[in-house]
Amino acid sequence: MTTETASKPAVKKVGMIQALNMALHEAMSKDDSVIVIGEDVADPEEGGIVGVTKGLSTAYGDLRCRSTPISEQAIVGAAIGAAIMGMKPIAEIMLMNFTTVAMDMIVNHAAKLRFMSGGQTNVPLVIRTATGAGLSVGGQHADYYEAWFAHTPGIKVVMASTPADAYGLLLSAIDDPDPVIFVENTLLYFTQGEPPEPGKRIPLGLAKVVKPGSDVTLVCYGSHVAPSLAAAGKLEADGISVEVIDLRTISPWDKKTVLASVAKTGRAVITHEAVKPFGVGAEISSVIHEELFDQLKGPVQRVGAPYCPVPYSKPLEVAFMQGADAIEAAVRKTLQARAVA
Amino acid sequence: MNSAPTPDRAILVDMYRKMTTIKQNDEKSRAIILSGKIPMVYYSPRGQECIPAAVSVNLTPEDNICTIYRGTHDMIAKGVPLKDLWAELAGRATGTCKGKGGPMHITHPASGVLVTTGIVGSSLPIANGVALASQIRGDKRVAVAYFGDAASNIGAFHEALNMAAVWKLPVIFVCQNNLYGEHTKYEKTTAARQIADRGAAYSMPGIRVDGNDPIAMYNVAKTAIDRARAGEGPTLIEAMTFRFYGHVFGDADKYMDPGEKKAAMAADPVPRYRQWLIDNGHITAGELETMEQQIDAELTEAIEAAIAAPWPEVSELRKDVFAEEIAA
Ligand SMILES: Cc1ncc(C[n+]2csc(CCOP(=O)(O)OP(=O)(O)O)c2C)c(N)n1
Numbered sequence: 123m124t125t126e127t128a129s130k131p132a133v134k135k136v137g138m139i140q141a142l143n144m145a146l147h148e149a150m151s152k153d154d155s156v157i158v159i160g161e162d163v164a165d166p167e168e169g170g171i172v173g174v175t176k177g178l179s180t181a182y183g184d185l186r187c188r189s190t191p192i193s194e195q196a197i198v199g200a201a202i203g204a205a206i207m208g209m210k211p212i213a214e215i216m217l218m219n220f221t222t223v224a225m226d227m228i229v230n231h232a233a234k235l236r237f238m239s240g241g242q243t244n245v246p247l248v249i250r251t252a253t254g255a256g257l258s259v260g261g262q263h264a265d266y267y268e269a270w271f272a273h274t275p276g277i278k279v280v281m282a283s284t285p286a287d288a289y290g291l292l293l294s295a296i297d298d299p300d301p302v303i304f305v306e307n308t309l310l311y312f313t314q315g316e317p318p319e320p321g322k323r324i325p326l327g328l329a330k331v332v333k334p335g336s337d338v339t340l341v342c343y344g345s346h347v348a349p350s351l352a353a354a355g356k357l358e359a360d361g362i363s364v365e366v367i368d369l370r371t372i373s374p375w376d377k378k379t380v381l382a383s384v385a386k387t388g389r390a391v392i393t394h395e396a397v398k399p400f401g402v403g404a405e406i407s408s409v410i411h412e413e414l415f416d417q418l419k420g421p422v423q424r425v426g427a428p429y430c431p432v433p434y435s436k437p438l439e440v441a442f443m444q445g446a447d448a449i450e451a452a453v454r455k456t457l458q459a460r461a462v463a
Numbered sequence: 464m465n466s467a468p469t470p471d472r473a474i475l476v477d478m479y480r481k482m483t484t485i486k487q488n489d490e491k492s493r494a495i496i497l498s499g500k501i502p503m504v505y506y507s508p509r510g511q512e513c514i515p516a517a518v519s520v521n522l523t524p525e526d527n528i529c530t531i532y533r534g535t536h537d538m539i540a541k542g543v544p545l546k547d548l549w550a551e552l553a554g555r556a557t558g559t560c561k562g563k564g565g566p567m568h569i570t571h572p573a574s575g576v577l578v579t580t581g582i583v584g585s586s587l588p589i590a591n592g593v594a595l596a597s598q599i600r601g602d603k604r605v606a607v608a609y610f611g612d613a614a615s616n617i618g619a620f621h622e623a624l625n626m627a628a629v630w631k632l633p634v635i636f637v638c639q640n641n642l643y644g645e646h647t648k649y650e651k652t653t654a655a656r657q658i659a660d661r662g663a664a665y666s667m668p669g670i671r672v673d674g675n676d677p678i679a680m681y682n683v684a685k686t687a688i689d690r691a692r693a694g695e696g697p698t699l700i701e702a703m704t705f706r707f708y709g710h711v712f713g714d715a716d717k718y719m720d721p722g723e724k725k726a727a728m729a730a731d732p733v734p735r736y737r738q739w740l741i742d743n744g745h746i747t748a749g750e751l752e753t754m755e756q757q758i759d760a761e762l763t764e765a766i767e768a769a770i771a772a773p774w775p776e777v778s779e780l781r782k783d784v785f786a787e788e789i790a791a
């Protein structure tokens with residue numbers, strides 16, 4: 123719906139951290155019930171470890187943006203309680219690994235209170251959390267648990283790949299009447315992109331075709347969008363046309379867009395940074411096989427990290443992280459089926 | 464540093480050896496990171512040397528500790544060989560954990576370092592289990608859980624203290640109170656006037672001590688360790704200290720009053736103790752210099768060996784996930 127005209131003057135790029143910060147400002151300035159709690163989030167504590175929440179406590183007061191004790195269970199619990207009361211809390215859990223300490227609150231409560239109360243209560247909560255390998259932080263600071271949360275009925279899971287998407291998706295997550303886990307990637311924090319349109323929401327549950335193509339559908343999200351585009355570019359040079367779809371919302375995922383694309387291409391690859399076994403790719407691959415078996419020209423391929431904790435040592439971490447090469451190889455593998463077909 | 468009783472000369476000197484090793488190790492760590500030769504995430508323990516030094520001289524090699532990401536001081540004091548430690552920091556195959564764990568997850572059971580956690584609060588419940596094994600076997604070993612002040616606000620702390628108290632576990636909870644948790648000041652997040660007070664809630668002794676005073680720290684640690692070894696149960700020690708280089712190396716410390724850090728650094732526990740040892744005739748300046756030079760040489764050798772050591776093979780990703788290797 124937005125129209126980019128060539129005559130538009132060159133706009134200044136916006137960083138991921140800035141885009142997230144802009145979304146929080148937008149939400150907090152428009153709605154007094156939006157509050158932010160988390161470790162180090164207020165300005166005396168530097169507005170978050172990378173500065174996503176910078177300026178919020180100064181602009182909207184210490185009550186609406188509050189640094190907490192190191193108490194993840196109490197943070198998420200308080201956010202749930204406030205949400206039931208009609209507030210719109212955004213709880214920051216510094217890193218995704220630390221959500222494990224609050225798992226009872228997230229899984230047994232945030233996810234289920236609407237259903238178990240027969241719809242009498244709801245939990246309009248956003249949990250912002252960050253993760254990602256590549257910074258040599260070892261086994262307890264870089265895990266991806268999106269599949270755990272997606273496997274928990276009642277929680278939505280969102281992962282943005284660009285600053286503008288992060289802005290629009292975060293606003294939708296805040297608007298949403300149900301709990302949303304909003305996953306940020308630590309390496310993407312330091313990337314730039316097109317500026318978001320002020321106030322513009324990106325609906326949850328809607329994927330984006332980031333590059334159209336006709337031979338293979340490549341489904342990705344978060345940190346794997348850039349390497350997917352790089353792989354698609356390389357394959358393009360060999361005459362292989364790849365359609366790249368950025369899922370943006372992992373649960374509920376946009377079956378319509380993905381299935382329409384695979385119906386067209388007949389081949390699919392799903393890639394994510396998370397460990398491959400039992401991952402999001404497995405679910406999407408299954409649904410593709412269930413819905414489109416007759417139209418597939420070859421088995422769906424998946425790319426994901428090997429089955430082990432995130433290793434510390436650099437060469438091990440490099441081997442652990444799957445990138446453009448692994449994605450390209452998986453796409454080529456789906457095409458090998460062509461000779462058989 | 465007049466708190467009596469004063470331990471034997473050998474113990475006094477051993478404490479200094481540990482403290483200066485930690486201090487020199489920190490200096491080398493920061494320099495090597497800046498040089499780019501060993502890039503690593505580093506939570507400097509500089510300023511907190513005295514605490515694990517005074518605890519460790521009261522431990523046997525068979526006693527165990529569980530520590531945290533800010534833990535190189537605890538590891539060195541407990542006796543992790545510097546060569547193995549440095550190879551791990553450098554991510555090499557010869558490291559304590561084959562390069563798989565890294566600085567936040569050093570494990571070296573041979574010297575009694577069983578767990579190093581990157582999760583705030585998690586050292587305590589596991590130390591309970593280590594102590595439980597000793598209690599059941601009656602082997603008289605004790606377990607020490609090290610953790611920070613801010614960790615006393617997480618559920619794991621409270622659950623672990625309660626269980627240790629009702630089960631009378633041979634465990635010592637050593638809180639290293641450096642007044643900050645990441646960028647947040649103690650008062651802003653902690654309802655207790657002092658963490659030691661939290662011991663009372665779990666019917667165990669809660670003792671606050673100047674963690675930068677080696678003699679005072681030694682005596683408090685000794686009492687708690689003797690008590691645990693005698694089967695009389697756990698103690699919570701709150702050792703007051705300060706971290707000189709912020710939360711993580713590279714931290715700009717903007718959340719901190721600059722005067723606060725300056726004052727803490729001016730009262731640096733390591734040179735202060737050094738002077739006290741000389742002034743009280745426990746050791747000469749010359750002897751200390753020789754010791755310091757030896758430690759410097761040992762550290763230099765450990766770091767050089769780490770840099771020269773081989774990287775782990777990629778096939779290591781399939782090993783140690785389970786006892787049996789995962790098929791390729
Ligand atoms: C459960 C959990 N929450 C948050 C973090 C992030 N984090 C790492 S260290 C730290 C501060 C801990 O402060 P303190 O316990 O006082 O120990 P110190 O770092 O001062 O030694 C925080 C919040 C974490 N590692 N684990």
Ligand SMILES: [Mg+2]
Pocket residue numbers: 611612613639640641642643644645
């Ligand atoms: Mg602290």
